Amino acid sequence: MKEIFEWNRLFYNNLPETFILEVIFRSTVMFTVLLLTLKLAGKRGVKQLSIFETVIIIALGSAAGDPMFYEDVGIVPAIIVFTVIIILYRSVTWLTGKSKKFEEFIEGRTECLINDGKFSVSTFRKESLAQDEFFAELRIKSIEHLGQVKHAFIETSGEISVFYYEDKDVGYGLPILPSLFYTKSKFIPSDGIYSCSFCGHTEEQKTGTANCKVCKKDEWVEAINTKRIT
Numbered sequence: 717m718k719e720i721f722e723w724n725r726l727f728y729n730n731l732p733e734t735f736i737l738e739v740i741f742r743s744t745v746m747f748t749v750l751l752l753t754l755k756l757a758g759k760r761g762v763k764q765l766s767i768f769e770t771v772i773i774i775a776l777g778s779a780a781g782d783p784m785f786y787e788d789v790g791i792v793p794a795i796i797v798f799t800v801i802i803i804l805y806r807s808v809t810w811l812t813g814k815s816k817k818f819e820e821f822i823e824g825r826t827e828c829l830i831n832d833g834k835f836s837v838s839t840f841r842k843e844s845l846a847q848d849e850f851f852a853e854l855r856i857k858s859i860e861h862l863g864q865v866k867h868a869f870i871e872t873s874g875e876i877s878v879f880y881y882e883d884k885d886v887g888y889g890l891p892i893l894p895s896l897f898y899t900k901s902k903f904i905p906s907d908g909i910y911s912c913s914f915c916g917h918t919e920e921q922k923t924g925t926a927n928c929k930v931c932k933k934d935e936w937v938e939a940i941n942t943k944r945i946t
Contacts, residue, residue: 727790729788731790736796739793740796743775743796743800743804746775747771747775747800747804750771768822772805775801776798776801779794779798808822824872826869826870826872826877828867829850829868829869829876830862830867830916832866832867833864833881833890833916833918834862834916834917834930835915837915837931851892851897853876854868854892855893858944858945859878859944860891860893860940860942861888861889861891861892861893861941862889862892862918863888863890863918863939864881864886864889864942865879865880865881867879880944886941886943886944887941888911889911889939890913890918891938891939891940896937896938896940897913897937899937900913900936902936903924904921904923904924904925906923907920907921907922908920908939909921909938909939910937910938911936911937912931912936913933913936914928915931917929917930917931918939
């Protein structure tokens with residue numbers, strides 16, 4: 717039967733003191749794995765917290781929780797984990813202040829999603845951002861169509877920043893209200909102004925079929941030019 721307050725077990729879990737070196741190695745490896753995994757997950761996966769902040773929270777939470785519940789996890793190794801994480805945190809923070817490239821790798825950078833009422837298709841692909849998810853973000857901001865949007869950016873936190881046209885400058889754009897957007901069709905039923913459902917390019921079209929001049933897709937939605945109501 718185990719006795720309580722067996723000091724060697726409590727602090728070291730009956731492991732040799734040299735195990736501390738292994739703890740340092742394990743902490744460094746797992747910190748790096750967490751950082752790279754969340755980096756690959758993309759900005760939207762860790763919305764409102766930076767990837768680096770999320771890594772710190774996960775690592776410290778795990779290091780603090782295990783020795784609280786499991787008797788086979790020593791307190792001293794957990795303290796070493798905390799120390800290593802803080803050292804790594806300070807090191808990464810120092811490096812981000814010294815190197816712009818390293819900062820962009822860790823934190824990412826602000827990317828333009830909409831420019832003059834049209835999608836930046838290459839940015840969407842790079843950010844792995846779903847169109848439906850993005851439309852939902854815009855609708856929350858009372859946006860009906862892309863003609864109301866001058867610029868939209870995805871920030872390093874995953875938040876969407878939007879800059880609007882003044883009412884007098886609002887043009888025709890791709891409607892993002894579901895009832896309108898899902899009327900998209902490859903056949904243009906009548907002459908008028910239409911928007912490509914894929915990239916948002918807007919132009920006059922004749923009855924029939926056509927390919928978008930920008931992205932070469934062939935699905936169209938009748939464009940609207942309503943003013944934004946706030």
